[in-house]
Amino acid sequence: MADACGPLEEGRPSVIPFGMYRTRMRIRSRTVSNTANGQADTPVQATLIDLVGHVKPNANYREDGIVNFSEGAIDTIEIVIPYYEAILTGYLVEVYDSINNAQAITYYEIMSITDDRNKHQQLSLKCRVAERSILPIPSYSVSLQLVGGGGGGGGTNNNQYGGGGGGAGGMIQTVATLIVGTSYTATIGSGGAGASGTAKGIPGGDTLFTGVTTAFGGGGGGSGANNANKDGGNGGCGGGAGGFGANGLGGTGSQGLNGGNGNIADLAPYRGAGGGGINSAGANGNGASGVGGAGFPLFGVGIEVCCGGGGGGTMGSAVLAGGGLGGGGNGGYSSGGVAQPPTNGSPNTGGGGGGAGGTGSGTGINTGANGGSGTIYLRYAGTSALGTYTGTQTVTIGGGFVTHQFLTSGVYTA
Numbered sequence: 001m002a003d004a005c006g007p008l009e010e011g012r013p014s015v016i017p018f019g020m021y022r023t024r025m026r027i028r029s030r031t032v033s034n035t036a037n038g039q040a041d042t043p044v045q046a047t048l049i050d051l052v053g054h055v056k057p058n059a060n061y062r063e064d065g066i067v068n069f070s071e072g073a074i075d076t077i078e079i080v081i082p083y084y085e086a087i088l089t090g091y092l093v094e095v096y097d098s099i100n101n102a103q104a105i106t107y108y109e110i111m112s113i114t115d116d117r118n119k120h121q122q123l124s125l126k127c128r129v130a131e132r133s134i135l136p137i138p139s140y141s142v143s144l145q146l147v148g149g150g151g152g153g154g155g156t157n158n159n160q161y162g163g164g165g166g167g168a169g170g171m172i173q174t175v176a177t178l179i180v181g182t183s184y185t186a187t188i189g190s191g192g193a194g195a196s197g198t199a200k201g202i203p204g205g206d207t208l209f210t211g212v213t214t215a216f217g218g219g220g221g222g223s224g225a226n227n228a229n230k231d232g233g234n235g236g237c238g239g240g241a242g243g244f245g246a247n248g249l250g251g252t253g254s255q256g257l258n259g260g261n262g263n264i265a266d267l268a269p270y271r272g273a274g275g276g277g278i279n280s281a282g283a284n285g286n287g288a289s290g291v292g293g294a295g296f297p298l299f300g301v302g303i304e305v306c307c308g309g310g311g312g313g314t315m316g317s318a319v320l321a322g323g324g325l326g327g328g329g330n331g332g333y334s335s336g337g338v339a340q341p342p343t344n345g346s347p348n349t350g351g352g353g354g355g356a357g358g359t360g361s362g363t364g365i366n367t368g369a370n371g372g373s374g375t376i377y378l379r380y381a382g383t384s385a386l387g388t389y390t391g392t393q394t395v396t397i398g399g400g401f402v403t404h405q406f407l408t409s410g411v412y413t414a
Helices: none
Strands: 021-028 047-055 076-082 092-096 104-115 122-134 139-147 171-179 183-187 207-209 212-215 304-306 333-335 338-340 375-381 393-398 401-406 410-413
Touching: 021 076, 076 104, 139 207, 139 212, 171 212, 207 375, 401 410
Parallel strands: none
Antiparallel strands: 021 047, 021 092, 047 076, 076 122, 092 104, 104 122, 139 171, 139 375, 183 207, 183 410, 207 212, 333 338, 375 401, 393 401
16 A cells, blocks of 8 residues: 555655554544643544655564553653644544554544654654544444254164154254454254164254354154154154054154154054154154144245254155145155155255155065255345355345355365
8 A cells, every 4th residue: 555645745754763663544633632642632634645654663563563551651752754734732643563464453633743844744743542442343243044954864674653743853053243354164064864664863953153052953764663663762853753552752842843743543654753843843753644744934935954853764655744835844654665765954954864664574675765964044134245165155135134054164364
């Protein structure tokens, strides 16, 4: 940047005393009060000139540009600037802590002026501290919606009841202030793996954004067998219980709703329960039920884009159980005596995986579906995108807002 601007002040002062510190400054046409502590108490007036000058370091103003004195302290300092005829005693010199975009400013009142224009075209100013202030740190406000990874569906064998659907990933909505130039780590939770045979589905991974509460992964779906794995797992939303009898319990949702309970009435097609969603709990595994819970609209409006739990699997039936609206997978079922696989939760929705189903006879081992990965939505008012992201993202601009959707983990620099 130029050292100075305006009439006669172009270029650096021709003679700079040894050891002076070069920095940005601004001259303001303001007279400060002569109070006991030198604190300015009148409004700032028009700026006369922006320039680059030189400050002589002393005990309080060091060569590294750090100002140590407290606000309002009386301290004198020498400043050399290019010649400018309109400068008078009583005006303020606004000195930055750095030649670049510094945050800290100190105001000095000009006490005396040594006019050296005939020899060196410069002024030497004797100043005292008037006031020190801190500039606002550049920042912007964002709305965040975090979704954890969906839980995996429960497994089963051909001769056992349907496995429970995986619970949807939990969801957190909040607002945050991001500091320009600061980096924030975004961790996208993975979908939990579906289980085989008599095992419970694996819970989904947690989704995190630096400084913001974590969205937990969904609970895994319970096994269709009558064993210790029949209950749905706890998580952001609870996994659905396996379909075996009245004693299978749905998992508890900590940031959403619970998974459904087992097939209480022991009715065909012996369906596993649906995983819980954000907007509704998973259905119990009674008869033709077992549907996954519904998801939640993006920022409360529009389509339901996240957090539907998976449907429970069936035994010996061609009727599948649907996943919850918002990305949940469908439950497995039987067709022509062959077990049909459940479907995975949709990627970047936090949907739970569908529970495994069986044919009702034989010894085949069937596997629940995987949960969908989580995601982060970051939105702010504007018409152009801000910041950078090292992971995979989509950016949508419209309606006065910019919306980033983070699809994979990465670092967002505001």
